[in-house]
Amino acid sequence: MEQGKRYSKEVKERAVRLVLEHQEEYSSQWSAISSIAPKIGCTCETLRRWVRQTERDQGSREGRTTSEKQRIKDLERENRELKRANEILRKASAFFAQAELDRIPR
Incomplete structure (x- = not known):
């Protein structure tokens, strides 16, 4: 199409x-x-x-009017971006937490 x-x-x-x-x-x-x-x-x-x-x-x-459809589309895009950023932060937090546990105490 x-x-x-x-x-x-x-x-x-x-x-x-x-x-x-x-x-x-x-x-x-x-x-x-x-x-x-x-x-x-x-x-x-x-x-x-x-x-x-x-x-x-x-x-x-x-x-829904055109402006309402556009607003929903923008909010959905923002929501996807925030979910992606949260996932990155969650993985980074887990990585650094594990690295802290693996450190040898001095």
Whole structure:
């Protein structure tokens, strides 16, 4: 599966705006998405996800906003780094404690 940012922020915003502005002209939001997605050059599912996320960010749909998702991602990264640092400190502490026990008393 292809990773990375294939579509610019401007393209995403334009596509979502088109769906939201023209959905009244269609029988459903999915119909609008199905019509607009090929014109933008993305899949219907991709455009649907963009629309849903925009609706969450605007507060018109339940779920995590983009800023909340980013905050969680940052906290998870920080948590992993702290766990890694704790493991290093734990091993270093055990190493030095063993070295102290192995010292010959003078």
